[in-house]
Amino acid sequence: MRSRRRRRHPLAEPRTLFARLWDAHRVARLGPDDDLIAIDRVLLHERTGSVALRSLATAGRRVADPARVFAVTDHIVDTLPGRTGTRVPGGEAFLAATREETAKARIRLFDVDDPDQGIVHVISPELGIVLPGATLVCPDSHTCTQGAFGALAWGIGSTEAEHAMATGTLRMPRPKTMRVTFTGTLPTGVTAKDMMLALLAMHGANGGAGYAVEFAGEAVTALDIDGRQTLCNLATEFAAVTGFIAPDEMVFDYLRGRRYAPQGATWDAAVTVWRELRSDPGATFDCEIVIDASTLRPMVTWGTSPQSAVAIDATVPGQTDADLSPTGYDRALAYIGLAPGQILAGTPVDAAFIGACTNSRLSDLRRAAAILHGRRVAPGVQAIVVPGSMAVRRAAEAEGLDRIFLDAGFEWRMSGCSLCFYAGGDGFAPGTRVISSTNRNFEGRQGPGVRTHLASPETVAASAIAGAIADPRSFA
Amino acid sequence: MTAFDPVPRVSGVAAPLLRDNIDTDAIIPSREIKGVGKTGLAEGLFAGWRYLQGREPDPGFVLNDPLYAHAPILLGGTNFGCGSSREHAVWALHEYGVRAVIAPGFAPIFASNCVRNGVIPVVLPAEVIATFKDTVTIDLVGQTVMSGGACVAFDIDPEARAMLVDGLDAIGLTLTNLPAIAAFHAADRVARPWIYL
Numbered sequence: 001m002r003s004r005r006r007r008r009h010p011l012a013e014p015r016t017l018f019a020r021l022w023d024a025h026r027v028a029r030l031g032p033d034d035d036l037i038a039i040d041r042v043l044l045h046e047r048t049g050s051v052a053l054r055s056l057a058t059a060g061r062r063v064a065d066p067a068r069v070f071a072v073t074d075h076i077v078d079t080l081p082g083r084t085g086t087r088v089p090g091g092e093a094f095l096a097a098t099r100e101e102t103a104k105a106r107i108r109l110f111d112v113d114d115p116d117q118g119i120v121h122v123i124s125p126e127l128g129i130v131l132p133g134a135t136l137v138c139p140d141s142h143t144c145t146q147g148a149f150g151a152l153a154w155g156i157g158s159t160e161a162e163h164a165m166a167t168g169t170l171r172m173p174r175p176k177t178m179r180v181t182f183t184g185t186l187p188t189g190v191t192a193k194d195m196m197l198a199l200l201a202m203h204g205a206n207g208g209a210g211y212a213v214e215f216a217g218e219a220v221t222a223l224d225i226d227g228r229q230t231l232c233n234l235a236t237e238f239a240a241v242t243g244f245i246a247p248d249e250m251v252f253d254y255l256r257g258r259r260y261a262p263q264g265a266t267w268d269a270a271v272t273v274w275r276e277l278r279s280d281p282g283a284t285f286d287c288e289i290v291i292d293a294s295t296l297r298p299m300v301t302w303g304t305s306p307q308s309a310v311a312i313d314a315t316v317p318g319q320t321d322a323d324l325s326p327t328g329y330d331r332a333l334a335y336i337g338l339a340p341g342q343i344l345a346g347t348p349v350d351a352a353f354i355g356a357c358t359n360s361r362l363s364d365l366r367r368a369a370a371i372l373h374g375r376r377v378a379p380g381v382q383a384i385v386v387p388g389s390m391a392v393r394r395a396a397e398a399e400g401l402d403r404i405f406l407d408a409g410f411e412w413r414m415s416g417c418s419l420c421f422y423a424g425g426d427g428f429a430p431g432t433r434v435i436s437s438t439n440r441n442f443e444g445r446q447g448p449g450v451r452t453h454l455a456s457p458e459t460v461a462a463s464a465i466a467g468a469i470a471d472p473r474s475f476a
Numbered sequence: 477m478t479a480f481d482p483v484p485r486v487s488g489v490a491a492p493l494l495r496d497n498i499d500t501d502a503i504i505p506s507r508e509i510k511g512v513g514k515t516g517l518a519e520g521l522f523a524g525w526r527y528l529q530g531r532e533p534d535p536g537f538v539l540n541d542p543l544y545a546h547a548p549i550l551l552g553g554t555n556f557g558c559g560s561s562r563e564h565a566v567w568a569l570h571e572y573g574v575r576a577v578i579a580p581g582f583a584p585i586f587a588s589n590c591v592r593n594g595v596i597p598v599v600l601p602a603e604v605i606a607t608f609k610d611t612v613t614i615d616l617v618g619q620t621v622m623s624g625g626a627c628v629a630f631d632i633d634p635e636a637r638a639m640l641v642d643g644l645d646a647i648g649l650t651l652t653n654l655p656a657i658a659a660f661h662a663a664d665r666v667a668r669p670w671i672y673l
Contacts, residue, residue: 027660028653034635036653038660040671048562050512061647067673090510097512134671141561141585157563157589158514159646167650169657173633175584205497206555209581239555241584262670270670305497325553328496421560423506440559442499444524 014280017246018177018212021152021277025135027169037172039164041068041129043138044107045120046098047075047423052139052161053101063105063165070129071102072110074119076423079386079413085112087425118389118415121145121233121357125225126391128258132247132274137164142357142439143242144235148228149255150247150277152212155236175241176286178211179279182219184294189473191367192227193359193437193456195219196234197299197309199291204323205307208240211287214279215245219293225254226361233358237306237439246278300344300469301441301454303332308441312459312471316342335443336451337433344469349453351382351434352464353446354410356420359437359457360388365396368461369404371475377409378467382428384411386418410464422447435463480594482643486575487613490623491538491547494605498552499559500586504568506560517568539572546572549612551605552579556597557586566593576614578605578621591636594643598630616641 028036044052049071056063063069073095076088085095095112102109110117116127121142124130132150137143139161146153156164164170182195200207213235215228223231228245235243252271255261262270297311308322316338319329333339338347354360354368365387377383385405387393393415396402402412419426420438422445428434430449437460441452455463458472465475508520526537533540539547550569556579557565566589569577576596590597596616608623616637620627639646650657665672 028656031634033633036650036656038657038664047506047509051514051563054512055514059647065672068671089507093512131670133668139561139563141559155561155585157561157566157585157592159563159592160588163647163650166647167653167657168661169650169653171635171646171650173635205558206581206583209555209584236585237558239558239581239583260673266670270668273668307497325494325496328553331495421501421506440499440501442501442559444505445499445501448524 014282016177016283016285017214017244017277017279021133021135022174024133030171033173035172035174036169037135038169039137040134041070041136042161042164043120043124043129043136043143044069044071044161045075045138045140046073046094048139048158049161050094050097050101052158052165053105054097055158056162056165057101057104061162061166063107064168066106069107069165070110070124071098071107072117072120072123073098073112074117075417076425077112077416078425079416079418081414083112083414088423091423091425115390118391119357119360119417122361122388122392125149125229125254126258126389128255128261131255131261131270132251133277137161137170141236142233144240145229145233145357147232147235147242147244148225149251150244150274152242152244154242175212176210178208178213178240178287178289179285180213180215180289180291181217182215182291182293183217184219184292185222186219186293186296189458189476190296190298191456191458192223192230194296194299195293196231197301197306197454198296199289200234200238200307201299201309202291203289205237205305206239208235208238211240213238213240213243215243220245221248224363225250226363229361230358234306234439247274298456298459298472300459302336302338302344304335304441304443305332306439306441306454308332309454310344312345312469314344316340316344345471347469348433349381349435349463349468350432351428352377352460353384353419353434353436353438354457354460355384355386355388355418356438357388358439360386360392362392362395364437364457365392365401368457369401371458371461371472372408372410372465373404375408375465377464381464381467383409383464384413384419386413387415389415419446421445422450435460435469478643479592479645480643482641483575483594483596484617484641485613485615486548486596487611488548489544489610490549490551490578490608490612491544492551493538494551494553496553497555497558500557500562500565501559503557503565504562509562509564514567515571517564518571521568521572548573548575549614550574550577551608552577554580554602556582558583561585563589566590566595570595578608580605591639592646594640596640598632600628600630604628
């Protein structure tokens with residue numbers, strides 16, 4: 001279908017996509033730097049959403065438009081086959097509160113036994129809940145994942161979630177704008193995960209503080225829809241308010257026909273509007289970063305911040321190159337149990353984990369399975385794969401990926417956030433060294449004393465086979 | 477209507493925790509979040525750093541030093557409050573007695589959570605924070621921090637400042653904008669009908 005381009009006023013100032021989206025949602029100005037912004041979608045999960053719903057009800061306030069609020073159980077649900085709820089001590093109370101409050105408020109809940117259950121940021125696109133040009137919030141920091149669809153999507157606290165549900169708006173300081181452009185073509189075996197770990201290594205875990213970040217460039221538009229979500233997912237690790245990508249035909253093709261996406265003539269009208277959602281040529285950003293994607297290599301973290309990442313065949317940097325304070329640097333190395341100058345590749349691992357809202361979608365599983373096919377996990381390595389949603393799990397099973405994982409020695413689990421973080425029900429033993437497709441390598445994130453190395457799913461798969469951190473390019 | 481105790485001014489001992497990238501998992505580990513509520517969290521504050529095996533206080537951790545126990549002010553490193561959006565981190569700090577954190581920078585969700593709960597996020601350069609000793613006074617109305625005879629000014633978003641100075645309930649305040657919200661929706665339903673389910 002061809003769309004007629006709307007002609008802009010010749011003297012109109014070129015605008016960023018961010019300005020276009022923000023201004024379209026401004027309900028009122030609250031001050032020189034603050035606006036009241038309309039919120040189109042609110043998502044909740046049982047860990048923080050339950051608190052927000054209960055607090056709202058206790059205050060005697062109503063959810064203004066429950067049809068535009070969706071809830072899911074993902075954070076503390078058991079991911080072992082045959083599950084019924086959670087193994088987290090005290091976790092049942094969170095599930096019970098979520099069920100009770102969503103029922104009372106007439107909010108659609110995708111519960112643990114729902115065929116559409118999964119990690120909130122994985123199922124939202126699958127169901128067409130997120131849409132280009134929409135504002136979407138969730139009391140979860142990785143909400144920015146959904147910026148991959150050309151939405152303004154960001155994480156908030158529980159109190160802000162109450163505000164969004166009660167008023168359909170949020171009071172927000174207007175962020176500054178940044179564009180991160182990845183030029184060139186990604187080399188084989190290098191992924192969206194590696195692009196973001198490289199950005200974090202170059203510009204720091206606070207490099208995006210105060211900014212709404214638009215990702216652009218040919219290496220970004222060349223990513224598939226899953227890769228784009230991985231890219232935007234890690235914007236929060238950059239301290240950005242959000243990350244997003246201008247929507248294109250790939251996004252429209254993905255969303256067409258999804259359950260909550262518009263249908264028929266409304267769909268056509270929406271796509272016509274969505275095709276205009278881009279930054280004008282000549283639009284100015286408060287900050288611009290350009291990275292040549294063709295120079296990137298598979299990345300792995302060596303410390304306890306996502307910014308502490310190096311190419312897999314590089315060495316643990318010295319303190320000055322690490323961009324950490326001397327005490328912070330020493331602390332990180334003591335925790336992770338590595339020494340400066342040590343090469344990351346070849347470091348023995350005890351466990352391998354593929355999952356989380358960062359890298360648990362079908363293409364992530366396909367790429368890992370391609371490496372695992374016909375191979376076995378090294379003896380002594382605990383290997384686990386947790387699909388991001390039950391829909392991903394079914395799709396993977398339909399093409400036999402589950403057999404490849406199982407034959408290689410991986411556990412094949414039900415969907416949820418699982419071992420991305422330690423909630424008490426499921427954790428690695430203290431001191432375990434884990435190669436992980438997740439997003440955070442903080443001290444204790446995957447369990448007290450657990451040493452996390454972040455990497456792409458293919459690097460996790462290669463390392464599981466090798467029993468040590470391994471370059472996926474040598475397993476192609 | 478107030479949502480929390482107003483904090484026009486905070487004065488007291490400032491506990492130095494000058495690590496960069498202190499994340500909300502460190503402030504309140506997930507396993508310490510035991511109930512569906514906003515209370516009962518102070519004991520789990522910094523649990524991974526504060527306690528040794530068997531919940532014994534680690535004498536090396538700053539808040540276990542009697543001088544800094546229940547300090548109303550924390551001094552932090554850059555990117556304070558990064559990671560998970562869990563507001564439990566701020567609830568735990570507040571319940572413990574913290575009313576302000578002074579750091580070179582904050583993660584955006586954490587800063588916003590502070591403003592909704594009566595904890596002042598004060599941004600100052602690391603070099604300035606390093607000079608602060610023991611008792612510190614934050615005057616949010618005048619936007620200054622005083623310590624040891626020195627006085628430095630700081631910037632804060634005017635809306636955040638107003639909310640904290642008066643302990644304002646954001647929802648109550650926004651509900652006074654209902655006519656503007658209704659007008660927005662009326663026009664938006666025509667412009668973007670696909671948003672409304």
